[in-house]
Amino acid sequence: MKLYDTYTSSIREFKPIDGNNVKVYVCGMTVQDSPHAGHLRTFTSFDILRRYLEYKGYKVSFVQNFTDIDDKIINKSKELGIDWRKIAYKYEQEYIQYAKLMNFKEPDFYPKATLHIQEIIEIIQSLINKGFAYVSNGNVWFDVSKFESYGKLSKKTIEELISGYRIEPDSSKKNPYDFALWKAYKENEPYWYAPFGRGRPGWHIECSAMVITHLGETVDIHGGAEDLIFPHHENEIAQSETYTNKKFSNFWIHTGFLNIKGEKMSKSTGIFLSAKDLLENYEPNVVRLFYIKAHYRTPLDFSEELLNDAKNSWNRVKNFLLEYSQDGKILTDILYKFEEAMDDNLNTPKAISVIFDAINLAYKNREIAIDVSWTIRFLLSILGFDINFQRTSNRLNEIMDIIIEIRHELRKNAQFELSDRIRTRLKDMGIVLEDTKEGTKWKVL
């Protein structure tokens, strides 16, 4: 299996460091606000990475954090007069709610920054002792000039960074590109005691602490969306590798953005679609299909039209699976093509085309349809789709039997107006009737 690695800017063969065990760390949400559709795209990509690695037989340790302390959370707390912990908890729970809806496989652990303050302090103290960090006005800064390979992930040099620096540097820094490991206490802000003064962790350090605590000094895969390459992941590398003297991650995987009209979806610009709005209007399977119809590294534009395309595509899959819902056997030639696509840096658009090819084939060659359907169900489950959509109560089955029986009488007597009205009304509430030669079939959309 091959994966694109940002660090080497190349597609490389993936091999776990430790036998069959794969350690994956994904940078999760800073719980400062409700999740939006862009977040869901990113985490869908990593959900599929994780599921596919497991399908390949690896034992995956999957950790995705919550950063539950930062400037925006504190500001919001001040603004609303609500304890910052309550705000963080609220958005954390919101994220988990949507993650469940999206059928993201639950991470082995959801660590939180504020539960790792001791580990953070230990790392910072070590960096100070090693001479890579310095205390200034109660802040602790990482001295970037000391870390030789700074910029190697984002392909930047310190010189370039200086020339491009666009904001007023903090006066307590030696160099404008030094970043905060620890922020000095300010009035009315949360703080913890540390040997170098009370304050709170800067952004970046919490991830290093959580990775090292839960997965170890070197992980197989570290990921996030592409906006994390710089400075977040660059800084994680600098502080972690200085602390451990070991390579921090074997692979760096970054996902493309979800855009709206070509512009990056982002809370700060106001251009975004909330997870709530998205999932109220489209079922999770459709959303998932929409996301993975594009490769995870390419930018993807959001629009109603494209969501509807995905919805119609999904209906084709669903219709096929509902028509052939019996147990069958796995067709290995389809499975092989699917694996070939997925092994190639998770080429989900190609993998989906394998599924549609198989459906087309089955419709033209119905004796294999049951096995094709069975195979597709298997493939969809690897991709994280929830295919148990036939859940209907016995009560509903009985009611539908009665309705269909009555409609049958009506149609026999050519009372089409009435029978059509029943069909239309049911369709409005999401129950579709199909009058076929073999009788009337129904399904819940």
Add this chain to the structure above:
RNA sequence: GGCGACUUGGCCGAGCGGCUAGGCGGCGGUUUGCAAAACCGCUUUACCCCGGUUCGAAUCCGGGAGUCGCCUCCA
């Protein structure tokens, strides 16, 4: 300004030097009481532009144009 990614038919989107990608939409037909679902056919020489390499390039090389991202918080 620096660095990076991208540019494929009406729309989305694979493609990694020769072999129909796939989906959605549209049109016509088969089927149906009408629908739905499905099937068949069509949607005519798709690959940003200009050079080059090659028997052969959407695919490789050079140049140009454009879009987006990162360089500040961001999935």
